[in-house]
Amino acid sequence: MPARTSRPFFAVLILVLAALSCNLPAGNSPAPATVVVSAPTADMTRVALEYQATQMSIQLTEAAKVAQQPTPIPPTQPPVVVNVTQIVPTAEPPTDTPPTEAQATPTQDISERMKNAKILVYEDTQGIGMWISDALNGMGLRYIHIGDAIGDFMSNLNSGINWDLIIVGAESKSKVQGEFWDVIGEKVSRNKTALIAEVWYLDQLGEGRIKTVTSGCGIRFQRDWPLAESIYWLVSDHPLFSDPNNAMPLIHYSRYWQWQAGDLIKLSPGSNATLLAGTFQKQKSDYGVMATCYDGRVIFQTFSNHDFRYDEIVSLWQNYITYVLKNRFAAVP
Numbered sequence: 001m002p003a004r005t006s007r008p009f010f011a012v013l014i015l016v017l018a019a020l021s022c023n024l025p026a027g028n029s030p031a032p033a034t035v036v037v038s039a040p041t042a043d044m045t046r047v048a049l050e051y052q053a054t055q056m057s058i059q060l061t062e063a064a065k066v067a068q069q070p071t072p073i074p075p076t077q078p079p080v081v082v083n084v085t086q087i088v089p090t091a092e093p094p095t096d097t098p099p100t101e102a103q104a105t106p107t108q109d110i111s112e113r114m115k116n117a118k119i120l121v122y123e124d125t126q127g128i129g130m131w132i133s134d135a136l137n138g139m140g141l142r143y144i145h146i147g148d149a150i151g152d153f154m155s156n157l158n159s160g161i162n163w164d165l166i167i168v169g170a171e172s173k174s175k176v177q178g179e180f181w182d183v184i185g186e187k188v189s190r191n192k193t194a195l196i197a198e199v200w201y202l203d204q205l206g207e208g209r210i211k212t213v214t215s216g217c218g219i220r221f222q223r224d225w226p227l228a229e230s231i232y233w234l235v236s237d238h239p240l241f242s243d244p245n246n247a248m249p250l251i252h253y254s255r256y257w258q259w260q261a262g263d264l265i266k267l268s269p270g271s272n273a274t275l276l277a278g279t280f281q282k283q284k285s286d287y288g289v290m291a292t293c294y295d296g297r298v299i300f301q302t303f304s305n306h307d308f309r310y311d312e313i314v315s316l317w318q319n320y321i322t323y324v325l326k327n328r329f330a331a332v333p
Contacts, residue, residue: 113329114141114322120156122176123169124148128256131305132169132198135317143167150175157183164328165194165321171304174201181210189216192331194297194324196317200262200304217293218271219300222264222286225279228253228307231289232281240276240292240299240323245315249277250308262289262303296327 121143123132136143146152157166157180166184170176176199187193195213202210202221214220231250233241241247255261266286267273275288289303299320305313 110326110329114139114325117141117164117325118161119143119165119167120153120161120163121145121167121169122148122150122153123167124172124175125169125306128172128306129310131310131313132167132317135314135321138314139318139321141321148173148175154180154183157187162191163187163193165196165325168195168197168199169305170197170199170201171306174204177201177205178209181208181213185212185216188213188294188298192297192328194328195294196299196301196320196324198301198305200260200302202263202265202302213298214300215268217291217298217300218268218273219265219275219288219291219293220268222266222288224260225262225264225289225303226259228255228257228261228303229279231277231279231303231308234275234278234281234284234288238274238276240319243319243322245319247316247319248312250312250316252312253308256306257304261307264289265291265300265302267291292323295331297324297331299324 119136119141121132121136123130123145124147125131126147133143133145144156146156153176157163166187168176168184184195188195197213199210202214203224207221230253233249264279264286265275265288267275267288271293273291273293275284275286275291277290278286278288280287289301291300292298293300301320305317
């Protein structure tokens with residue numbers, strides 16, 4: 001029989017045998033058939049139940065242990081991690097000066113204080129030229145000018161105004177004497193007021209009430225000076241001669257006054273005054289015609305302005321004014 005015919009035959013034969021086996025009686029079936037199916041199922045069920053019971057027992061035991069442990073108390077504040085580089089100090093950073101040390105107050109600009117200075121001027125040269133006023137005007141300063149009105153001068157002195165500078169330009173007359181120097185002397189010593197005095201008549205009243213001021217200054221009358229001569233600086237590097245102008249020695253003169261040109265002065269024993277100008281360049285303590293005292297707040301000039309050149313006198317007086325006001329402001333911040 002060919003191979004292709006035998007294959008269907010065997011297939012049919014297998015199907016017939018299978019059908020016959022299904023129709024056999026139950027008693028003839030092998031006994032273990034039922035056991036093979038049911039026994040494993042029962043064992044697996046029992047094992048699963050036993051496993052579940054074991055897991056539940058373990059969970060109950062763990063829960064009991066946890067229940068017996070004390071409950072932890074949470075902290076009042078959670079811990080904070082601080083980056084040290086980001087800490088901002090609450091205290092003031094250290095400074096160059098101890099905190100207990102008083103800090104210096106900036107000083108007001110001197111030029112501003114000069115512009116606001118209270119200046120009283122007596123000047124009695126209306127007929128021949130107001131050179132002191134010209135010096136003040138050239139500096140742009142404000143001032144009270146009473147000319148030679150002696151009554152107005154005393155009224156302003158006693159007005160209660162705290163003058164920064166009093167100027168006495170008594171060149172043509174000798175009205176400023178007696179009680180005037182009582183008032184001026186008190187303001188210089190008590191109020192630290194600055195003073196510039198052009199007085200040529202110490203020979204007449206040097207032992208009078210002006211002596212209160214000249215004695216405090218440390219100068220005194222030496223002798224009369226009848227006619228103007230060349231004047232030399234005795235302390236050429238003194239700041240008075242360089243601020244704000246380069247003041248030149250008054251070697252050029254044109255005698256306006258033909259008598260009583262001025263006075264020569266000298267230092268008193270133990271004096272703290274400085275003779276700045278005189279008629280002899282090597283004489284440092286006498287034959288003087290210009291002195292400063294009271295810590296640089298006062299200048300005495302014992303020669304007459306109009307015996308010398310206008311431009312040199314105006315320049316010198318601007319230096320006078322600057323010098324005494326600076327020292328006034330140093331004494332009264």
